[in-house]
Amino acid sequence: MDLHLNHVREIEAVAEGRSSARDAAVVESWMRCLTKHRLNPAARSEAYILPEAALREHRQRSEDLIAIARSGIENLYALVAGQNYVLLLADRAGVTVEYLGDEAQKQALRQSGLWLGAEWSEGRAGTCALGACIETGEALVIHQTDHFDSTHTSLSCTAAPIYDTAGRLTAVLDISLLCSPRAKASQSLALNLVQASARRIEMANLMAENRREWVLRLSRSPEFLDVDPEAALSLDGSGRVLGMTHGAARILARATGCDWRRAGDLIGRPLPDFLNLTTDRLEALTRQRPAAERFIETRDGHRLFAHAIEPRRLPVRMPAARGQLSPALRGLAGDDDPMTALLRTAAALAVRPLPISIEGETGAGKLTLARAIHDAGGAGPLVVVHCAEVGDDEALLFGRAAARRADQGLIAAAEGGTLVLHRVEELGPRVQARLMRLAAEGTYLPVGAVRPVPARLRLIATLAREAPALRADLVHRLGARLRLPALRDRADRLWLAERALAAEGAELSFSAEALAVLAAHGWPGNLRELSHLAATLRATVEGPVVRVEDLPPSLTGAPPRRAEAAGAVLAQLLRQTGGNISETARRMGVNRSTVHRQIRRLGMTR
Incomplete structure (x- = not known):
């Protein structure tokens, strides 16, 4: 009680203009809490965690940010997890949209607000690292009694801003401790780590754009x-x-x-x-x-x-037949005839308001293709619904009609655009039954309504190759079916590997031996596994060449499909060199006659 009273008196003394030993950023934040946000230092406030529906909206708006930041925040958390830190990624409103923490501390972390969906804006939580960072645009540490609300004075929080390429603050990266050493200087290393991670996330974003x-x-x-x-x-x-x-x-x-x-x-x-x-x-x-x-x-x-x-040029020349595709679709494949045919079909469907289902193994790129179809279609919002989070909550998707008010659902939010139901087989049975009308007639019935509502949108459903939980009659109503091939079956997988490396902003290229290993790998995780590999190589290889010894044991330890791998590597190098035998031989470290011999043995043409 005495500690709480002393804390309130210190804030009141600062408000009266008395000098303080606190950092200037802390004093300025306290004054904003008093004058701008009208907070009472004597009041203790519980941590505020958004309802599920509101959190879902924040996460949907932050999907691109989370994707760009993924490897950076995972690498940072790996460095600090042993010291009991919790990692929070918040949007510009101060809402935590990504969280990494120790499951064993779940109850204490949630109670303190170090949790997914917690709002740490200064107006809500008082002086805290996330809120003060949003207000000032500066990296800082808010340590224990630096916090305005005495509920949070056991915490030590370190945050750094993340800016987009236009110079706008778009997110805040924070690592926090439930309990920490008394001295604030103990968090100097944490501040440097968070700033470095934020800088690398910004760098990856700029290179990707x-x-x-x-x-x-x-x-x-x-x-x-x-x-x-x-x-x-x-x-x-x-x-x-x-x-x-x-x-x-x-x-x-x-x-x-x-x-x-x-x-x-x-x-x-x-x-x-x-x-x-x-x-x-x-x-x-x-x-x-x-x-x-x-x-x-x-x-x-x-x-x-x-x-x-220099501006990057794709290592593979795109086939002329694909010139009619939109950029969003054109970037999804190299020289792979089945994938090219699938993209032509997707392009034709994109300009028509027909329901579409996209099937494929985990990580094959179903959601990426759905977004590309929306981009090619041209208009309206894109609403991505992760069906596992909906379950049997009919009102969340369809809305609710009542006598005094009507609550709109996610279908209404997609009006004029595209509704993507990701992993549609994970919807509950009642929601699947209610979805039948939308897929077949283009109308839906909000919970409690007696009249159907027309839906002006494109419906895209993604589903696993094997989806026994999905109603058979719903599958038939989901319209055109696009079946994505597994990465191991794609002829352009080496092109995709080089493209994934480029997307990470890395000035790296694969050696011929490394390409052979990639060509022979079975890729059980498909494009997602490839993306994680590229992020790992970006972080661990100093470059400029990725060699076999740089690849993880999960790749190098697999028995290679030698003939297929050799053919894929040779084809890739021939495409990169424009069919130049001398340059291909130089890159492979062999003479010209060896290259000619391999071309004949593999039945290839230049």
């Missing part, structure tokens, strides 16, 4: 320039800034005397406004020269080392 543009990476040290740069920006063909990481926004703003908080004002300006550099010098900053020789200066006189990355 700008595969066809120049990217300029920046570092104060040549030794870390190519492996862990501090900042990066993307440029269009005329040398104007397209996007940037937060570190780059600070560098560019400082060079011109601007406020980094208005990073959007930097976009569209030519590169020489910020750096003593013109676009014709970018090629001299590629990896062809040693990192120590690639130095540049900012307009305000700071020296940096730079790595210019």
Whole structure:
């Protein structure tokens, strides 16, 4: 009780203008809690966790962010889990949309608010690392009695902002402890780790968005320039800034005397406004020269080392027959005839409001194809429903009609766009029965209603190859069926491997021996397994070449399908070199006659 009273008195003293030993960020947050948010320091508030339906909406809006951040937050949690940290990823509203923590501490973590769906905005929770980070845009530590609400004074929280490529704060990454050492300095390492992870997530996001543009990476040290740069920006063909990481926004703003908080004002300006550099010098900053020789200066006189990355070109030429596909669909396959035929069918269906079902093994890319069909269709919202979270909750999907008010469901939220029911076989029996009308007639009946409601949307259902829990009559009403092949059966799996590596923002390429291992692997996890492999290689291989010894034992320990693997590797190298036998032989480390002999033995053509 005395501790609570002393804490309240300290906050009141700060409000009266008395000096405080607290960090300036803490004092400023306390004042916002009092004057802006009108919070009472004497009141104790329980942690607030959103209802399931509201959390689902926040997570759906954050799907792309979670996908980009996945490998970064998992790597960070692996580093700190042994010290009992909990990891939270929150959206810009302060709602936790991703969570990693010790299941053994489940009850205590949920009670304290270190849980999925907890809201940590400053207006809700008072001074806390997540809320203060959203308010200021700065990384910080809120340690124990730094918290405004005495309910949280046992916690130690460390947070860093994540910005999108337009310079807008889009999320906050936080690691927190239920109990921690008394000294606040004990969290200095945690702050550095969180900031580094946020920077790498921003870097991955920028690289993923700008595969066809120049990217300029920046570092104060040549030794870390190519492996862990501090900042990066993307440029269009005329040398104007397209996007940037937060570190780059600070560098560019400082060079011109601007406020980094208005990073959007930097976009569209030519590169020489910020750096003593013109676009014709970018090629001299590629990896062809040693990192120590690639130095540049900012307009305000700071020296940096730079790595210019040329716009990426796909290693495989797309077949002419696929020129009619939208970019979203065209990017899903290389030279694989069955997959190309499937994409042509998907393109034809995308412009018609017909229900579609997508079947395939786990990780085969069902949800990715559904999103691509929506993009190709052109209009309206995309609502993705993870059916396991719906279960038998009919009102969540169909809405509820009552005498005084009507609650809209997820079907209504997709009006004019696309409703994707992911793993539709995981819906409960009552929901499946109610779904029949929507699939067959394009109308649905809200819970408690007597008249059906028309639904102006496209319905896409994804389901596992074997789905015994799905009603047979519902399967027949789900319209056109697209069956995705497993990765092991696709002729373009090596192209997909190189594309997955590029998507991670890595300046890496596979050696011929590593490609042979990838070609021989059975890929039980399909594209998801491939994506996780690429993220792991991005984090662990310094480059520029991924060799067999860099691959995990789960790949190298499998018995190879030698003839198939050799043919796939040779075909891949021939495509990459445009059929140049000499260059293919050089990459394989053999002579030209060996390449000719393998082409004849495998029955291939150039």
